[in-house]
Amino acid sequence: MRAAIYGGPGDIAIEEVPKPTLETPTGAIIRVTHTAVCGSDLWFYRGDSDRETGSRVGHEPMGIVEETGEQVTSVEPGDRVFAPFVISCGRCEFCRRGLHTSCANGDSWGGDNGGAQGEHVRVPEADGTLVRVPDRYADDEDTLRSILPLTDVMGTGHHAAVSAGVGPGDSCVVIGDGAVGLCGVLAARRLGARRIVAVGHHDDRLAIATEFGATATVSERGDAALDRVRELTDGGVDHVMECVGAASAMEMAIELCRPGGTVGYVGVPHGVDEAGLDVFSLFSDNITLQGGVAPVRAYAEELLADVLGGTLDPSPIFTKTVDLAGVPEGYRAMDEREAIKVLVRIDGHSE
Template structure:
């Protein structure tokens, strides 16, 4: 099969690799029909995180089941499925309490299981990982585009809003205008926030935030952004969502929180070595979040997508085939695309 592989900063190649096969009775083989390039993929693409040269990349697969092991009960060949970015067993202590990303039997996509940006993947623990799409929606392309973000960014944005305690009638500030930040706006609206202030510095992305339900937008950085948000929220918001992961964005989120407020963070931390803990301490600001257990949210979010009340598909501003994956990385790295959809 063919798959995207990493060969160094800025160097993504499409190569022939062994097609994954069943290795355990709990495995399933999925033919990938839709996947995506993620903002977190850019960390290794830019050389800002380590990755093994030659390893397959990608972690947001959706496709059709080709084969299953003898113990798999939840899916069968021919089923359309989406796969969260983290493999989980579904039965360990952490899976049972909805923290699938801490699964003691967990795994990621890559290595010998195929990688998410390729033609096939092998899902270990298929019953605990794969989410079956109802047959009546399995071939509706518009629906599939709206479901694909549930593999990562929609679930991650939702985790941020939940972690921040967003509830009906509340005011929420979303820091970050990437795909996760935009999905967090959707999530805050879904949870009933009355005011949603989206903070970023790309006017086109903030326009999408408004389409998704942001009531106000702030196109500024640093102290200017903090000052404007505090003006809009009369001293800060009770619920702040951080979707970037940089030191500057984390400290800005803390500064935008009202005393006694909560920051829900899901941005992958990079260079966060000067977090303002004293400021958090002084104002009793809570920090909650982390890597999102998107499997825990998948069925609820899918029900809303299928019911027509949730559609994150506008985050996909470009579509490429498998050969176009390297260009997809470039488009996202250069901020020419919000998120790139891949159809192998």
Template structure:
């Protein structure tokens, strides 16, 4: 079968790899029909974080179950499924608490495991990880494209909003106009925020933010952006979503937080000097919540909203490629020619 493989900085190739097989009784084999390129993939793509070389890529799988192990009970061959970016057993202490990304068996799809950017994957702990799409929607392309972001970015944006404590009538600031930030706007709107200020650097992306519920946008940079957001929120917001993970975005998040407020952070931190923003947090008594999103905790509720037509994150996909086009998808993401790339296998 074919799959995307990372060979070094800005070098992703689609090549032949061994077909996956059932190895444990709790496994399933899934034929991938839809997947995506994620902003977090760009860290290793640009050579800014460690990654197995060569290593399979991708962590946002959706497809059809082809085979299951003897102990799998929740899905069967022919079922349409999606899966969070983190594999989880569903039974350990942390899974029972809803902290699936701290599962004692936790592992990601990409790297040394079967990456999701390929024709098939082996899904360990299928009962704890795979999420079945109701049969009536299994072949509805519009619904499937709306559900795919639930494998990562929609649930991650939701985790930022929940961690920041967003609720009905609140004012929230969302730092970042990538796919996660845009989904954070959707999530804040879903949770009832009355005002949502979206901060970013790209006018086309901020237009999507407005479609998703942003009441104001800030396209400035640096101190000008902080001043504008602070002015719009009359001194700062109690609820700030940090959806990038860069040092500059973390600084911005704490700068625009009102004293006593909370920053919900979900951006993968790379090259961040914690001392600078922690001093700001200390002086303003600003709380810091969040981390790696436990997607499996949120996916059922968000799926229900997608299926009833009240939630649609699919506009984050601004470019679509096939399996052979995955290297082009990485290039487009890297050069900001696409917000997020949909891959139809």
């Protein structure tokens, strides 16, 4: 089979690799039809985080079940499924608490599982990981395009909103205009927020934020951005969603959060250790910091229901589509801000 392989900073290649095989009675083999390039993939692509050269990449798979182990009960060969970015068993203490990313039997999509930017993956825990798409939508390309973000960014944006405590009638600020931030805007609207201020640096992305429900957008930087958000929100808000991970974004989130408020953070931390977190501001203003890596499997069914019901559509985040051979170009386009998020159709064509 073919899969995307990391060769070092700036180097993604499509190579022939062994197809994964079924190894456990709880597992399944999936023929991947759709996947994506994630903003977090850019950390290793840019050389900003460590990754073993020669490793398979990708963590947002959707496809068709080819084979299942004898203990699998939730899916069968021929089913259309999608899977979150972390493998989970569904039965351990943490999965039962909805914290699938801390699964005692969890795993990633790297290594010999196949890498989700490839033609096949092995799911060692099929019942706890895979989400079945109803048959009537299994070949509906528009619907599948809307479902694919549930593997990661839509669930992550939702986790930001939930962690920040966003509810009906609330005012909130979303920091970040990448795919997660845009999905955070969608999530805040879905949860009933009255005022949603989206902060970013790219007019085309902020236009999508407005389409998704932002009532105001802010493109200024630094202190000018802080001043503009405070002007729009009468001094700040009780609910701030940090969807970037950079130290500057976390600092802005804390600055904009009113005393007694909550910062919901889901951006993969980058450079925060070096910059230092202003814990005293959190302490003195009784600001709650809540969030972390999103347990998107916990949100999958409720978000899927809304997608299928026509009330949730995150698909506009995909601004470029490539086939498997085009994955290296997809990384380049995202790295150079030419695309918000790249959809990969394994058997399809580039757009």
